Amino acid sequence: MHTPLEHMPRLSAVLGGPQLYIKRDDCTGLATGGNKTRKLEFLMADAVEQAADTVITQGATQSNHARQTVAAAVRLGMKCIILLEDRTGYTDPNYLDSGNVFLDRLMGAPTRTYAAGTDMNAAMRAVADDVRAEGGKPYIIPGGGSNPIGALGYVNCAIEILTQANDMQLRVDRVVHATGSAGTQAGLVAGFAGLNSGIPVLGIGVRAPREAQEANVFKLACETADLLGMSGVVRREHVVANCDYVGEGYGKPTPGMVEAVAMAARLEAILLDPVYSGKGMAGLIDLVRKGEFKKGENIVFVHTGGSVALFSYMPAFEKALGA
Numbered sequence: 224m225h226t227p228l229e230h231m232p233r234l235s236a237v238l239g240g241p242q243l244y245i246k247r248d249d250c251t252g253l254a255t256g257g258n259k260t261r262k263l264e265f266l267m268a269d270a271v272e273q274a275a276d277t278v279i280t281q282g283a284t285q286s287n288h289a290r291q292t293v294a295a296a297v298r299l300g301m302k303c304i305i306l307l308e309d310r311t312g313y314t315d316p317n318y319l320d321s322g323n324v325f326l327d328r329l330m331g332a333p334t335r336t337y338a339a340g341t342d343m344n345a346a347m348r349a350v351a352d353d354v355r356a357e358g359g360k361p362y363i364i365p366g367g368g369s370n371p372i373g374a375l376g377y378v379n380c381a382i383e384i385l386t387q388a389n390d391m392q393l394r395v396d397r398v399v400h401a402t403g404s405a406g407t408q409a410g411l412v413a414g415f416a417g418l419n420s421g422i423p424v425l426g427i428g429v430r431a432p433r434e435a436q437e438a439n440v441f442k443l444a445c446e447t448a449d450l451l452g453m454s455g456v457v458r459r460e461h462v463v464a465n466c467d468y469v470g471e472g473y474g475k476p477t478p479g480m481v482e483a484v485a486m487a488a489r490l491e492a493i494l495l496d497p498v499y500s501g502k503g504m505a506g507l508i509d510l511v512r513k514g515e516f517k518k519g520e521n522i523v524f525v526h527t528g529g530s531v532a533l534f535s536y537m538p539a540f541e542k543a544l545g546a
C-alpha cells in the first residue's frame with residue numbers, strides 16, 4: 224500500500240502559519256478508501272490464516288470502517304456481516320441510507336442496526352455464534368479494526384511517511400490526524416518511536432475526553448510494540464490527544480468542522496469527512512491560528528478518508544454553500 228504525501232500551498236498561505244502537507248490515506252483504494260484499509264491489510268490476512276469464511280464487525284451507522292471491511296471481504300470472496308449502532312439518533316434518510324450505508328448494501332453486505340448504548344462486542348459474539356451454528360467460520364474484527372494486528376497498518380504508514388519525507392528532503396515537525404478507536408494513532412506512535420524518528424504525533428479526538436483517549440492510545444501502542452518485539456519503545460509522553468474539537472458528541476457537526484471541510488474543498492480540492500477528518504482539520508486550523516506551530520515548521524495532516532459520508536450530512540453544509 225502506498226499513498227501520496229502532498230503539499231497544501233493554498234491552505235498554508237491563507238492560514239499564514241506552518242507549511243501544511245497531507246498524507247492521502249483517503250486514497251488507499253478500497254471502495255473510496257480510508258485509514259481502515261491499512262488495518263484490514265493485516266486483519267484480513269489473519270482471518271484468511273484462520274480459515275474464516277465470514278467476517279463480522281461493528282460501527283456507527285455511517286461507519287467508514289464497516290464499509291471498508293465489506294469491500295475487503297468482497298475482494299477475498301468472504302461473507303461479511305456488519306452491525307451498525309445508532310450513535311447520533313439522526314432520522315434524515317440521507318443519514319440512514321446514503322453514503323457508507325448505500326455502499327455497504329451495494330457491495331452486498333447485510334446490515335443490522337442496534338440502539339445507542341448496545342453492548343456491540345456482545346452483539347458481535349452472538350452473531351458469531353449464529354454463524355457457527357450454521358456451519359460457518361466467523362472472524363470478529365473489533366470496532367475501527369483497532370487491536371494490535373490492525374495497528375500494524377499504521378506502523379507501516381509511519382515507515383512510509385518517513386521514507387517519503389526523506390525522499391522529498393522534508394523535515395516533519397508534527398503529524399496531526401483525527402483519533403477515534405485509537406488504532407491509527409497507536410500504530411503511528413509505535414512506528415515513529417520504533418524508528419527513533421523523534422516525530423511527534425497529535426491526535427485530534429472525535430469522541431472520548433482527553434484522559435480516556437490518551438489512555439486507550441497508549442495501551443494499544445504498547446501492545447503493538449510488544450507484537451513487533453519492540454517492548455518498551457513507546458513512552459507515555461509520546462501519546463498526545465487534543466479533545467477540544469468534539470463539539471456536542473461523536474458524529475455531531477460543529478461550525479469548525481463545516482469551515483474546515485469547506486476550506487479544504489475550496490482551497491485544495493481535498494474532500495474531508497464530517498465525523499473525523501473534518502474535525503481533525505478544524506483542530507489543526509484552530510491551533511495554527513492560535514500560534515501552536517511556528518512559521519517554518521512542516522506539519523503533515525493524515526487524511527484518514529471518509530468523504531463518502533459527506534452525502535449523508537448535506538444539511539450541515541447548507542449555510543457554507545450559500546456563502
Ligand SMILES: *Cc1c(COP(=O)(O)O)cnc(C)c1O
Nearest residue numbers: 287403404405406407499527529
Ligand atoms: C476510523 C476513522 C478515523 C479514526 O481512526 P482510529 O484508528 O479509529 O482512531 C479517522 N478518520 C476516519 C475517516 C475514520 O473512518
